[in-house]
Amino acid sequence: MNVLLLAEVNGGALSVDSTAKALTAAKRIGDVTILCVGNGCSDAANAAAKLDGVSKVLCAQDEAYGHDMAEPVSDLIVSLSSSYSHILAPSTSASKNILPRVAALLDVMIISEVTAVIDADTFERPIYAGNAIQTLKSVDTIKVATIRTSTFDASGEGGSASVERIDAVANPGLSEWIEDRVAASDRPELTSAGVVVSGGRGVGSEDDFKIIEALADKLGAAVGASRAAVDSGYAPNDWQVGQTGKVVAPDLYVAVGISGAIQHLAGMKDSKIIVAINKDEEAPIFQVADFGLVADLFDAVPQLTEKLG
Amino acid sequence: MMKVLVPVKRVIDYNVKVRVKADGSGVDLANVKMSMNPFDEIAIEQAIRLKEAGQADEVIAVSIGVKQNQETLRTALAMGADRAILVVATDDVHTDIEPLAVAKILKAVIDEEQPGIVLAGKQAIDNDMNATGQMLAALTGWSQATFASELSIDGDSAIVTREVDGGLQSIKVSMPTIVTVDLRLNEPRYASLPNIMKAKKKPMDEKTTADYGVDTTPRLNIEATSEPETRAAGIKVASVDELVEKLKEAGAV
Numbered sequence: 153m154n155v156l157l158l159a160e161v162n163g164g165a166l167s168v169d170s171t172a173k174a175l176t177a178a179k180r181i182g183d184v185t186i187l188c189v190g191n192g193c194s195d196a197a198n199a200a201a202k203l204d205g206v207s208k209v210l211c212a213q214d215e216a217y218g219h220d221m222a223e224p225v226s227d228l229i230v231s232l233s234s235s236y237s238h239i240l241a242p243s244t245s246a247s248k249n250i251l252p253r254v255a256a257l258l259d260v261m262i263i264s265e266v267t268a269v270i271d272a273d274t275f276e277r278p279i280y281a282g283n284a285i286q287t288l289k290s291v292d293t294i295k296v297a298t299i300r301t302s303t304f305d306a307s308g309e310g311g312s313a314s315v316e317r318i319d320a321v322a323n324p325g326l327s328e329w330i331e332d333r334v335a336a337s338d339r340p341e342l343t344s345a346g347v348v349v350s351g352g353r354g355v356g357s358e359d360d361f362k363i364i365e366a367l368a369d370k371l372g373a374a375v376g377a378s379r380a381a382v383d384s385g386y387a388p389n390d391w392q393v394g395q396t397g398k399v400v401a402p403d404l405y406v407a408v409g410i411s412g413a414i415q416h417l418a419g420m421k422d423s424k425i426i427v428a429i430n431k432d433e434e435a436p437i438f439q440v441a442d443f444g445l446v447a448d449l450f451d452a453v454p455q456l457t458e459k460l461g
Numbered sequence: 462m463m464k465v466l467v468p469v470k471r472v473i474d475y476n477v478k479v480r481v482k483a484d485g486s487g488v489d490l491a492n493v494k495m496s497m498n499p500f501d502e503i504a505i506e507q508a509i510r511l512k513e514a515g516q517a518d519e520v521i522a523v524s525i526g527v528k529q530n531q532e533t534l535r536t537a538l539a540m541g542a543d544r545a546i547l548v549v550a551t552d553d554v555h556t557d558i559e560p561l562a563v564a565k566i567l568k569a570v571i572d573e574e575q576p577g578i579v580l581a582g583k584q585a586i587d588n589d590m591n592a593t594g595q596m597l598a599a600l601t602g603w604s605q606a607t608f609a610s611e612l613s614i615d616g617d618s619a620i621v622t623r624e625v626d627g628g629l630q631s632i633k634v635s636m637p638t639i640v641t642v643d644l645r646l647n648e649p650r651y652a653s654l655p656n657i658m659k660a661k662k663k664p665m666d667e668k669t670t671a672d673y674g675v676d677t678t679p680r681l682n683i684e685a686t687s688e689p690e691t692r693a694a695g696i697k698v699a700s701v702d703e704l705v706e707k708l709k710e711a712g713a714v
């Protein structure tokens with residue numbers, strides 16, 4: 153089995169955590185070639201070559217590949233596909249945009265958010281917001297799948313794969329990147345953080361979200377949010393945790409002023425330790441919490457931040 | 462002026478607790494409340510707004526699945542879609558038609574209807590695949606703009622703001638295009654009683670997959686459906702001090 157793994161590359165740099173986690177899934181299937189694309193991808197390719205157990209790294213450099221635009225990147229992947237039995241990627245907003253397009257161009261199904269590799273044809277994935285787990289056996293000739301990174305450990309370093317430059321293919325010219333609006337942050341990235349502190353509608357305003365951020369900073373944590381907090385404008389969209397946001401599984405997840413709707417639980421219930429702070433003792437979040445504190449968050453969270461000092 | 466095509470899926474209502482069947486054959490969908498996939502409501506709403514803004518002249522809702530999808534299409538018509546196409550692909554409510562087959566049927570509908578834009582939900586909340594829009598874009602050879610939180614159309618191109626992992630991204634896509642919509646694009650309207658009555662008279666075509674010559678045989682055979690692991694019950698702590706103590710004991714801080 154030959155696996156092509158599309159690396160997650162942001163601004164020319166390899167996203168090591170998500171790529172190394174998807175690599176773990178890929179290695180269970182066969183021999184792994186990593187594909188890095190970007191407007192300048194040598195740094196990413198060199199970093200990918202150091203990951204443990206990679207046979208080869210392909211690096212396709214072109215302006216058209218700089219911002220994960222689905223149309224040119226899909227055409228590139230399709231042009232390489234005949235050498236591979238599997239085309240995989242860590243499940244990110246980039247791969248969720250690109251790989252279903254690749255799959256349809258190859259006339260095969262996409263297998264989204266794989267949480268376990270049973271064998272080369274058989275995979276597990278969650279459905280219904282994680283309320284059921286499906287085991288699927290693919291009959292397609294090429295398997296195209298995104299890998300849910302929160303369920304795989306990252307592969308280590310120590311590899312020394314060769315890096316091969318490959319040519320870009322013609323850009324179909326259907327789309328153009330305009331801009332990214334990305335807030336710079338010193339905090340860890342949400343999906344790879346060891347600790348996540350999330351706020352919900354109970355926090356009440358963008359201003360009061362500072363209480364959540366102060367606790368997060370004390371814990372060296374990433375900040376997350378419920379959909380209600382994002383919809384209300386208390387938190388940016390990229391903080392949303394849940395069925396239709398990001399899926400996280402940190403060592404410690406602190407849910408503050410979050411009721412615990414199934415759509416939210418879908419994004420965090422695999423965390424190792426869950427803490428819930430909510431003033432409603434009946435809130436469903438307490439059913440998944442290891443430690444629940446029934447309290448007003450405006451009293452409890454500043455106290456907690458203080459006492460962790 | 463252009464037509465807008467909106468695919469809508471009938472799914473278990475997002476408030477219903479999902480139950481896995483004891484024999485592992487799937488999720489129990491008999492006698493549970495079914496609704497329009499919430500993302501598809503957002504897509505319908507956006508299509509109606511395009512029409513209200515004078516940028517489109519007809520909104521066509523399409524649903525592929527069981528005969529009962531008529532109800533979903535009636536909801537779309539009551540919200541403001543002009544007409545509907547039902548493609549009956551199975552008579553078993555437990556059969557989920559895969560996104561690839563759905564995209565092939567939608568491609569055939571596009572060939573007939575020639576819409577200027579397709580607005581689709583980014584994800585169906587039952588299979589959570591997040592795929593149909595992208596697959597349809599591949600089959601049509603059109604541009605795609607996924608996870609849209611803002612959309613503006615200007616002549617032969619559209620500017621779309623997308624919700625991505627790092628924040629927001631703006632792109633320009635050539636028309637015709639396929640846009641998949643995210644939660645923050647709009648807040649869908651409720652259908653008023655008079656509009657629900659009016660919707661009963663709006664046209665609904667009924668087709669089958671054979672009419673479009675599409676084979677819907679699954680590519681992914683479902684071997685088993687199981688319950689996820691449940692978490693062991695936790696405890697309530699009485700104070701912040703006790704919480705800190707417990708977290709220290711657990712080595713979490």
Ligand SMILES: Cc1cc2nc3c(=O)[nH]c(=O)nc-3n(C[C@H](O)[C@H](O)[C@H](O)COP(=O)(O)OP(=O)(O)OC[C@H]3O[C@@H](n4cnc5c(N)ncnc54)[C@H](O)[C@@H]3O)c2cc1C
Pocket residue numbers: 351352353354355377378379380381392393394395396397398408409410411412413414415416419429430431432435447448449450475499500586
């Ligand atoms: C299609 C679809 C997709 C969705 N995707 C997601 C998703 O990805 N992620 C997600 O999170 N949700 C998602 N949702 C929304 C989800 O159903 C819930 O509406 C949402 O999670 C609720 O957010 P919340 O818990 O912050 O708000 P609420 O449910 O309103 O809960 C607020 C909580 O704060 C508590 N509270 C209030 N004041 C205080 C105080 N002073 N101190 C302590 N506690 C307080 C209340 O007791 C309450 O429990 C989705 C919904 C749909 C339909």
